[in-house]
Amino acid sequence: MMSESSAARQQILETASRLFYQKGTQNVGINEVIAESGVAKRTLYRHFPSKDDLILEVMQHRASQWLTWFEEAVSSKGGTAKERLLATFDVLQNWYANPDFRGCPFINVVLEIADATHPAHQVSIQLRESIRTYIMQLASEAGVKDPVSFSQQYLLLIGGASLMATIEANPTGAQYAKQTLSVLMDAG
Structure with a gap:
């Protein structure tokens, strides 16, 4: 209790x-x-x-929850590493389609708080690195030739899909990103 x-x-x-x-x-x-x-x-x-302490704690908690949710949702899709990589955008599309979706909270906080030294920025950077590492591991398992570059390209795709979902209230950007990801995997 x-x-x-x-x-x-x-x-x-x-x-x-x-x-x-x-x-x-x-x-x-x-x-x-x-x-x-x-x-x-x-x-x-x-x-x-302070309010900054509260913001930091909220962002740390959200980052931990989000990463756990993301990895578990992708794992639940099963399949090969390549199939799981592609499924990441199905998972994201479901998130974007939620009527309560107001954009990525980690991008939002970086845009709202201009001070790049604010600890909430570091939380966003650390989460981004955790996502990149997770994708790099899947890419390596999938036999992608350059998992490091691939993981950076992936982050560009997720950023674009998130932006489209936020600005246009259109979750289908995740499917465009998935198609692009498939081309990237087949190319290298």
């Missing part, structure tokens, strides 16, 4: 995560997080001394 303090902390994180994703980190104030989470101001500040 979770302690009262842990439950309050979790409630703050869940509320802030939802609000930051819906409205953007810069458009949500601490008072709104307090009001929506139903905790006292003192409780929030005991767990998170």
Whole structure:
């Protein structure tokens, strides 16, 4: 059973995560997080001394959850490494098609917070590196000649598909990316 303090902390994180994703980190104030989470101001500040601390914790938690979800969803597709690589864009298309999709939260936070030294930027960079490493491993298993370059090309495709899903509210960019990925795999 979770302690009262842990439950309050979790409630703050869940509320802030939802609000930051819906409205953007810069458009949500601490008072709104307090009001929506139903905790006292003192409780929030005991767990998170500043808004930046809260943003960082939310982004770290989201990154961990997202990567686990992504890898498990791809694994559940089964098949060869090549089939799983292609399936990554089916997984992403399902994410993009969710009516609550408001863009990639890790790209969003980098765009919202201009300070490149902000710790939330590092979370986004680390997640990107984790995705690249995962794709590089699958590419190596699939027999792709240059898995390092391939993984970088993959990140360009995921960025474009995410952008199309965000700007145009059109999840089919994932299928265009999947077609391009197939060509890249066959070429090298």
